[in-house]
Amino acid sequence: ALLVALFFGLYQLREGRRLNSPALQADARDYLADAMSTGIVLIGLVFTKFGYPLDRWAAAVVSLYVFRAGSALLLTALKDLLDASIDRETERKIIAMVEQHPRITRVKQCLSRTAGGRFIVDMDVVMHTPSHRIADHVADRLEILIPQKFPLVVMARIRPHYSEDTSVKRITPVQRPEGEVSAHFVTAPWFLVETVDTQNNHVVKRNFVENPHVAAKKKKGLLVGTWLLSLKPDEVRVPDGHDGTAIVLLRESGIEIRSMPG
CATH class of the missing domain: 3.30.420.130 (Dinitrogenase iron-molybdenum cofactor biosynthesis domain)
Structure with a gap:
């Protein structure tokens, strides 16, 4: 049971970090806390049998780990509640990708907010096209491409603005x-x-x-x-x-x- 809990905990923690999923990370820390507490209790019992009473120290270590895991989850939840934005490096990469499009003159504004551990990106872009049909087509295409290229983005919304190109x-x-x-x-x-x-x-x-x-x-x-x-x-x-x-x-x-x- 100890090895199974440890394996599932480490696997879920890795996948949770990759997907930026608070739910998976919380479940992983629950598994790891169980595995750690079981392991420390076993170690404490073994040492106690040989005359070394480590049960109190074992309990303290488990308590500290649970407190640390709970604090991390609390901070993540607060970020979600406060609509934390995507990191600046990823934002710059998204803007650079969008501005490479031949119809995009520049990104006027880029805003993001959290949604279940991932992000929703809202962008205002300046397009050089007189055609609303083309502008809508480009916006729809970018709204598909951004989440495909950036797994942390669950949804992208593009609002086109038109430049007066002559x-x-x-x-x-x-x-x-x-x-x-x-x-x-x-x-x-x-x-x-x-x-x-x-x-x-x-x-x-x-x-x-x-x-x-x-x-x-x-x-x-x-x-x-x-x-x-x-x-x-x-x-x-x-x-x-x-x-x-x-x-x-x-x-x-x-x-x-x-x-x-x-």
Whole structure:
């Protein structure tokens, strides 16, 4: 019984800390307290048999352990009642992940509170898109991704705010710098990146970037799509009839996909 209680206690304590679950940690400490008290009582009985009365010291040790475990649980409960926020390092990582999204200009505010040992995150983000449909899509996607990437977060809520951008970033696959449009997408050797003034539709900036994954043998679509997302485009032009992992990834991220003659 002693070994079983010790095993279950240590296992539950490890899992409780991993999941940040006060219930599991409380149950684990209960098992460990039972195991410790049983073990100390046995040790005390053995020493008493040989003329060393350690029963009082054994009782004191057990009492101190129970007091320490109870105090830890009390502090955890108080944090829940006082709506303790997530630690700053995790908060910074969440903000950094959200701001990497091509449609997010910046995180305006990030608040969090406890919920059963885990956290609910509320974020106000500034998006550069005039489309409410795209904004809702991006917010819904981030609300799924944040808990997946950060196990301590049980729920994320994203409130979009809109910036008054007068330009969009457009990406087009090309065969070479200043060359013709490529008939392919993920295998295009170069991409033209243009910043277009939406008020007069004039190109105010343009540059060519080489496709770093053109020679990839595996997962080329995923690699190219992820790389293009890092460029934070608003619009990507693809040859008519093309589809695949890269285009799906871009579309799922709220990027506007425009077909052009192949």
